[in-house]
Amino acid sequence: MKSSFRWYGESDPVSLAYIRQIPGMRSIVSAVYDVKPGEVWPEESIQRLADLCAAQGLVFDVVESIPVTEEIKLGRPERDRHIANYCESIRRCAKYGVKCITYNFMPVFDWTRTQLDKAAGDGSTSLVMYWDQLKGLDPLQDDIHLPGWDASYTQEEVRELIRAYGELGEEGLWNNIEYFLERVIPVAEACGVIMALHPDDPPYPIFGLPRVITCEKNLDRYLSIVDSPSNSLCLCTGSLGSSPENDVPAMVRKYSARNRIGFMHLRNVKILPDTSFEESGHLTQKGSLDMNAIIKALTDTGFSGWFRPDHGRMIWGETGKPGYGLYDRALGSAYLNGLIEANGGVIEEA
Numbered sequence: 244m245k246s247s248f249r250w251y252g253e254s255d256p257v258s259l260a261y262i263r264q265i266p267g268m269r270s271i272v273s274a275v276y277d278v279k280p281g282e283v284w285p286e287e288s289i290q291r292l293a294d295l296c297a298a299q300g301l302v303f304d305v306v307e308s309i310p311v312t313e314e315i316k317l318g319r320p321e322r323d324r325h326i327a328n329y330c331e332s333i334r335r336c337a338k339y340g341v342k343c344i345t346y347n348f349m350p351v352f353d354w355t356r357t358q359l360d361k362a363a364g365d366g367s368t369s370l371v372m373y374w375d376q377l378k379g380l381d382p383l384q385d386d387i388h389l390p391g392w393d394a395s396y397t398q399e400e401v402r403e404l405i406r407a408y409g410e411l412g413e414e415g416l417w418n419n420i421e422y423f424l425e426r427v428i429p430v431a432e433a434c435g436v437i438m439a440l441h442p443d444d445p446p447y448p449i450f451g452l453p454r455v456i457t458c459e460k461n462l463d464r465y466l467s468i469v470d471s472p473s474n475s476l477c478l479c480t481g482s483l484g485s486s487p488e489n490d491v492p493a494m495v496r497k498y499s500a501r502n503r504i505g506f507m508h509l510r511n512v513k514i515l516p517d518t519s520f521e522e523s524g525h526l527t528q529k530g531s532l533d534m535n536a537i538i539k540a541l542t543d544t545g546f547s548g549w550f551r552p553d554h555g556r557m558i559w560g561e562t563g564k565p566g567y568g569l570y571d572r573a574l575g576s577a578y579l580n581g582l583i584e585a586n587g588g589v590i591e592e593a
């Protein structure tokens with residue numbers, strides 16, 4: 244399997260020169276960040292990412308993410324133009340060596356946390372989601388500013404979107420997923436790209452917004468819409484694992500055996516008694532997930548795709564993008580390498 248690391252481009256405080264020194268590191272996971280969702284990515288920007296990585300002996304072959312616009316998710320009139328642009332961005336990425344593209348189908352907001360710097364007893368900080376901090380908030384009445392939520396929406400726009408999703412409902416969202424996949428997957432197939440769907444994080448509805456990428460039954464449904472290895476998963480252990488109903492090692496084993504995992508996001512998460520959760524560092528005994536069972540599921544099934552250490556804590560005084568510092572992700576990477584080696588897996592070099 245291929246070890247990778249997320250890098251936010253030239254403004255990322257973590258440098259490629261440091262990332263390349265992590266043992267076994269091969270691939271960079273990045274994106275073009277200065278283009279509005281729905282527009283086509285300029286070739287020069289994609290090529291620049293590829294060149295910067297190549298100059299450090301790294302490969303830019305995973306994109307995270309090309310965003311799916313609300314117009315596509317809601318099935319609004321602009322969706323055909325946005326889907327055509329999406330397909331063109333896939334072709335352009337493929338031209339510069341990208342093999343796997345991550346995306347998600349979460350309405351309005353990507354991941355949801357209530358605090359990004361919760362201090363643990365050892366002085367490290369991490370992202371958490373506490374129901375106590377969400378309780379009583381009504382997005383249709385209150386002004387809500389949760390960390391990480393897209394600040395480009397006004398509160399009124401957020402309310403309008405929440406109402407629209409309320410009318411659409413889960414089955415409406417499924418119809419729009421189908422419409423998208425039927426148009427996008429054939430293009431990805433034709434240019435040798437795996438589309439890797441990220442699960443909803445956390446995997447249950449928030450504020451009444453329909454969230455469907457949540458559990459095995461729904462992942463089965465998603466993958467059966469277009470039955471192709473290009474229609475695959477970015478299986479994020481921490482996202483699926485924040486619901487106690489998901490048996491993450493069993494899901495990894497099943498989808499990897501069927502060759503439907505393109506990309507693994509590997510992190511642990513600690514579920515609290517009221518189903519709130521904390522991002523706890525990668526080690527099995529620090530959280531609720533059996534990380535060795537997850538790696539064993541991958542090695543037993545001959546997984547050959549990409550994995551990356553997902554969110555780390557902030558440690559050793561590092562500052563930067565919450566979840567995406569260098570130090571704890573590098574520790575996570577080394578730990579995962581150890582589990583892979585112990586289970587007889589192979590880490591492919593560039």
Ligand code: DNO
Nearest residue numbers: 307308345346347353354441
């Ligand atoms: C959080 C990430 C997600 C992920 C997107 C993929 O840190 O794992 O934001 O990139 O959901 O589209």
